[in-house]
Amino acid sequence: MSNDLSNVDVAVVGGGIIGCAVALAARRRGLSVAVLERGRICGEASSAAGGLICAQYDADHDTPLVRLRIDGRDAFPEFALLLEELTGLSVGYSAGPTLGLARTDEQRTQLLARVAWQRKAGLDAEFLEPDEARRREPLLPPDLTAAACYPDGQVDTQRWAPIIHRALLAAGVHVHEGTDVTAVAAGPNPCVVYPSDAAADLKRVDRGGGRMIK
Numbered sequence: 001m002s003n004d005l006s007n008v009d010v011a012v013v014g015g016g017i018i019g020c021a022v023a024l025a026a027r028r029r030g031l032s033v034a035v036l037e038r039g040r041i042c043g044e045a046s047s048a049a050g051g052l053i054c055a056q057y058d059a060d061h062d063t064p065l066v067r068l069r070i071d072g073r074d075a076f077p078e079f080a081l082l083l084e085e086l087t088g089l090s091v092g093y094s095a096g097p098t099l100g101l102a103r104t105d106e107q108r109t110q111l112l113a114r115v116a117w118q119r120k121a122g123l124d125a126e127f128l129e130p131d132e133a134r135r136r137e138p139l140l141p142p143d144l145t146a147a148a149c150y151p152d153g154q155v156d157t158q159r160w161a162p163i164i165h166r167a168l169l170a171a172g173v174h175v176h177e178g179t180d181v182t183a184v185a186a187g188p189n190p191c192v193v194y195p196s197d198a199a200a201d202l203k204r205v206d207r208g209g210g211r212m213i214k
């Protein structure tokens with residue numbers, strides 16, 4: 001890769017789903033963006049994931065993390081649409097719903113309390129008796145004691161890596177795969193990034209311009 005990042009406003013280290021989403025969001029705000037990824041775009045946890053976009057399945061209390069998960073889930077349709085607009089390809093997003101299951105009396109009590117809390121918090125959640133749950137999903141286990149229905153979705157992580165890569169390029173993000181970043185230094189510019197291939201014989205860093213010079 002070229003180590004010259006002088007024209008880049010934002011350098012994102014790590015091209016998993018989080019880094020790529022950040023890169024696309026920054027690009028949409030008119031910034032020039034580079035993603036530096038040591039392997040392949042979405043080649044690590046982001047492709048191993050099951051793709052469940054579960055914000056509510058274990059949400060019992062109002063915490064910042066729960067709110068963040070709900071906001072993330074609610075933003076997902078727009079993100080999936082953006083990827084589709086940029087590439088013409090679908091990441092297999094489905095809006096749900098998702099069922100949470102109880103298989104003991106204790107779990108049933110827990111689920112009942114969870115649904116009650118979520119409804120009180122203004123979230124969409126439904127408590128289901130086993131017969132109703134089986135009517136909706138006949139393959140549920142016979143020892144079911146209750147179920148809860150949440151508007152949590154799913155995405156096909158088996159297919160999204162090349163789509164996200166293509167979306168980054170279509171949006172004008174500079175993608176550098178095979179680039180292991182070993183150090184980041186703050187400077188007058190947002191950041192100066194040292195890929196490992198440059199770090200060994202780095203002679204000078206022009207922090208004013210945010211440039212890296214070997």
Ligand SMILES: Cc1cc2nc3c(=O)[nH]c(=O)nc-3n(C[C@H](O)[C@H](O)[C@H](O)COP(=O)(O)OP(=O)(O)OC[C@H]3O[C@@H](n4cnc5c(N)ncnc54)[C@H](O)[C@@H]3O)c2cc1C
Pocket residue numbers: 013014015016017018019036037038039040041042043044045046047048049050051052053054179180181182
């Ligand atoms: C088996 C499994 C199943 C999962 N199932 C789900 C699920 O159903 N639902 C769900 O919401 N979450 C699930 N997750 C969690 C989900 O995969 C992660 O929360 C998500 O992928 C994190 O995204 P990320 O971009 O932060 O991390 P990653 O996808 O790991 O991306 C980080 C990237 O940074 C790169 N990187 C790291 N260091 C450097 C460096 N120094 N220089 C350059 N690049 C670097 C890595 O190569 C990697 O590509 C699952 C995880 C696993 C492992």
